[in-house]
Structures are given as structure tokens and as C-alpha cells.
Amino acid sequence: MRCCGRVISSKGLKEIRRAIRLSPICPPWYIVCLGAHHFALSEYGQAAEAFRAFFQRADPDASNNSDLRVWLAVSLMGAGCVAEATDAYRAVVEHYPEFEVERWGNLAPNDPRVGQCARQLWKELAGKQ
Numbered sequence: 001m002r003c004c005g006r007v008i009s010s011k012g013l014k015e016i017r018r019a020i021r022l023s024p025i026c027p028p029w030y031i032v033c034l035g036a037h038h039f040a041l042s043e044y045g046q047a048a049e050a051f052r053a054f055f056q057r058a059d060p061d062a063s064n065n066s067d068l069r070v071w072l073a074v075s076l077m078g079a080g081c082v083a084e085a086t087d088a089y090r091a092v093v094e095h096y097p098e099f100e101v102e103r104w105g106n107l108a109p110n111d112p113r114v115g116q117c118a119r120q121l122w123k124e125l126a127g128k129q
Contacts, residue, residue, distance in 0.1 A: 013037055028057055035071065044078030051075055066096040077118045078111070086121065093125045 016030045035050030051072035058065055069092045076085035093099055 028054055031057070032068065035075070039071065039075055039078075042078070044075045048072060048075035048079050048081065061095065066092070066099075069095060074118060077121070078114055080114075082117075085118075086125075089121055089125050 013034070016033055019026050020030055020034065031050050031054045035047045035054065038044070038047035038050060051068060054068060055065070055072070058068075069088065073085055073088035073092055076088050079085075
């Protein structure tokens with residue numbers, strides 16, 4: 001598993017979970033790694049939970065959080081939270097003026113039907129049908 005440019009083993013992920021439990025002020029990237037791990041395993045509900053936790057700690061308007069907004073939106077769609085995912089996709093388009101459907105449109109849940117729905121929503125919200 002890769003996160004933040006580093007390989008994270010299953011033992012490392014156990015330690016990250018432990019660190020998050022033990023310290024309410026752990027580095028935010030611990031939570032990002034946990035979300036990316038769940039996303040890679042198609043555990044979209046848990047991924048969305050981790051990315052939500054990140055945004056509870058982080059400045060939601062910080063420009064360097066744009067990519068994580070995308071991951072949150074896609075995780076929510078994969079978890080079947082369509083209304084919340086739609087709001088998250090809107091937030092991506094609103095906070096990420098350089099958003100390109102072509103760049104992010106392929107980041108979608110593994111289920112082809114859900115992935116197609118996610119890509120269509122990206123295009124509609126970005127005004128690129």
C-alpha cells in the first residue's frame with residue numbers, strides 16, 4: 001500500500017490506527033493513509049469516514065486539500081451515499097477551479113455501474129457533458 005509517496009505495510013497501518021486511537025492530535029496524513037488504504041480495498045464507507053475525519057481537522061478551504069475532496073467524493077459515491085457524494089462533488093468543483101474531468105474522471109469506485117455514475121456526475125457538475 002502506498003500513501004504520501006511511501007509504502008505502508010499492513011503492520012504500518014496497524015500502527016497508524018493505533019496512533020490515531022492514542023492521540024487525538026496525530027498528524028493529519030495518518031488519517032489520509034487510512035482512508036487511502038480503505039479505498040484501495042474498496043471499503044468505501046470506511047474510506048469516506050477517514051476523509052471526513054481529515055476535513056474535521058483541516059482547513060476545508062486550504063488549496064492543498066483539493067485532491068482529498070476528490071477522494072472523499074468518490075468514496076461517498078462508492079459507499080452508496082449518492083446525495084452526500086453529489087454535495088462533495090459540488091464542493092470539489094467549487095473549491096477546485098482547475099478541476100479537470102479528464103484528469104479525475106477515471107478515479108471511480110471499482111463497480112462499473114457506480115463508476116459510470118460517478119464519471120457522469122463529474123461531467124455534469126463541471127459543465128462538460
